[in-house]
């Protein structure tokens with residue numbers, strides 16, 4: 001199966017986070033048909049990571065995730081591009097990595113492994129499970145794939161996701177002195193957060209805050225008794241000082257619930273590859289046992305997660321060459 005066929009085959013199996021079982025089975029069967037040893041590592045009742053090897057001592061691994069964001073968009077194509085969900089994030093990447101690994105194998109390189117995880121788009125439970133796998137200890141270099149426009153990402157920002165909740169006291173809106181507005185408290189807190197100057201980092205760049213959702217209140221003529229907002233912060237420093245700042249800003253006006261977090265990470269720079277820092281996060285912070293991380297993949301993060309997701313066929317082909325080149329460079333080094 002050629003590179004584009006493989007990309008479209010993977011894309012035609014829906015696999016939004018939590019529903020990766022079918023694509024995992026398909027990938028297992030496909031890799032076995034090529035002669036790989038394939039293990040399904042259970043992550044939940046219906047989710048398995050796919051781990052494939054050619055011998056007992058793979059030193060260089062390719063990895064990315066099998067899940068996608070919703071909704072499912074079936075693959076279509078023209079001469080230049082493959083369109084649809086997962087084209088660049090990340091099924092085209094899986095196809096490019098398998099194609100690269102097969103080429104390396106034809107050249108006699110067999111110390112290569114493949115790791116495909118579940119749940120990357122949510123809580124990275126797949127990566128967290130994979131991190132405990134015994135093969136991790138033998139891995140020297142983990143080449144992770146995410147859409148980096150085929151540049152070698154040498155840093156990625158961290159994330160910090162949280163909910164801020166405020167409570168008040170319901171009352172008739174004509175008698176505001178009888179109540180206390182949770183929404184007004186929340187607005188004050190959010191304004192203070194928007195005005196705050198969070199620390200930045202010369203390598204990773206600017207810390208940014210997105211107030212993603214906001215909700216609360218009962219009716220327009222009732223003083224709102226409860227409100228909440230969900231925030232995603234892109235971290236360029238460690239999380240702790242940012243969390244401290246937030247707790248200070250919120251004070252006793254509300255409560256913070258931390259949903260998840262990952263620290264910013266540095267990846268290995270390799271000479272001869274275009275390099276940059278990316279703002280999104282990956283499975284890499286959850287795979288510390290898997291050797292030195294690298295990050296490279298075809299396609300643009302700017303179209304990932306959108307209804308217009310696509311990958312250039314030329315970029316997929318280029319990614320195969322880059323993966324082969326990286327693996328050779330790392331094995332030689």
Ligand SMILES: [Zn+2]
Pocket residue numbers: 065089090120146147
């Ligand atoms: Zn991704």
